[in-house]
Amino acid sequence: MSTESNLSFLFIHGAGGTKNKWRTLTSLKNHSKFIDLPGHGDNDAHQCETIDDYAKQLADEITEDCIVIGHSMGGLIALELAALNPKVKGIVLVASSYQLPVHPKIIATLEEGMFPDNLFRASYAKGASLKLLEEEQQELASSPTEVAMKDFVACDRYKGGEETLKKLEIPILALLGDEDRLIPPDTSDVLISLNPNVEVVTLQNAGHYVALEQPEAFIKEIVKFKERTEKSSIM
Structure with missing residues (x-):
């Protein structure tokens, strides 16, 4: 029986993003790894399909x-990572689920080289600060639209999440925003129905980018989850 545990965090950004999406979490930097996925940000490796x-x-x-x-x-990648590597002792699905279908019009607009304005506006809570929205517009402008398009296609084609989620026997936290308009409103109920290890926490006044919009509450919840996961791993 293990007598101690010291889990680190591995942060994986979303479609078309970079590790800069976690820029509000500087207080966690000593215990965390923030990565750019292949083909994103500073990672020059070939983008995955x-x-x-x-x-x-x-x-x-x-x-x-x-x-x-x-x-x-x-979050979809986290599910598959947990199934592949036993070193993953817990996962946090941030504004995510076991599937993320994408409307064909969004993919078509991205294929034309444009990021849909309505998608950008829908990604944040109504009360999101102008400063944050300006930062995010700059972030969007610096990322190739083709990268986002390929990621959205990958999300839309991913069909294995339900079976993967059902099989996982590790702690799972779904951390959602109460104003997230990009995931189905029944996400929390569906996740819990698929795996009893799922715990759902909904952050107030947050859209799809909960870590950017409510960083203090976000940090509080993932630190508590880490403490619970560490306790369960040494029992």
């Missing part, structure tokens, strides 16, 4: 016990 390929790319890099925190598409 599927969620499973992303997970396979990352699985061999996880050599120490950790909690994987995945935002949106990153």
Whole structure:
């Protein structure tokens, strides 16, 4: 029986994003790894075409016990990582689920080289600060639309999440925003019905980017989850 545990966090950003999406979490930097997925940000590796390929790319890099925190598409990758690597002791699905279908019009607009304005507006709570929205517009402008398009296609084509989620026997936290308009409103109920290990926490005044919109509450919840997961791993 293990007598101690010291889990780190591995943060995985969402579709078309970079590790900069976690920029509000500086207080966690000593216990965390923030990565750019292949083909994103500072990672010059070839961009993956599927969620499973992303997970396979990352699985061999996880050599120490950790909690994987995945935002949106990153949550799908977290599910598959947990199935592939026993070093993953818990996962946090941030504004995510076991599937993330994408409307064909969104993909078509991205294929034309444009990021849909309505999608950008729907990604944040109504009370999101102008400063945050300006930062996010700049972030969007610096990322190639083709990268986002390929990621959205990967999300839409991912069909294995339900079976993967059902089989996982590790602690799972679904951290959602009460104003998230990009995931179905019944997400929390569906996740719990698929796996009794799922705990759902909904943050107030937050849209799809909960870590950016409510960083203090976000940090509080994932730290508590880490403490609970560590306790369960040494029993």
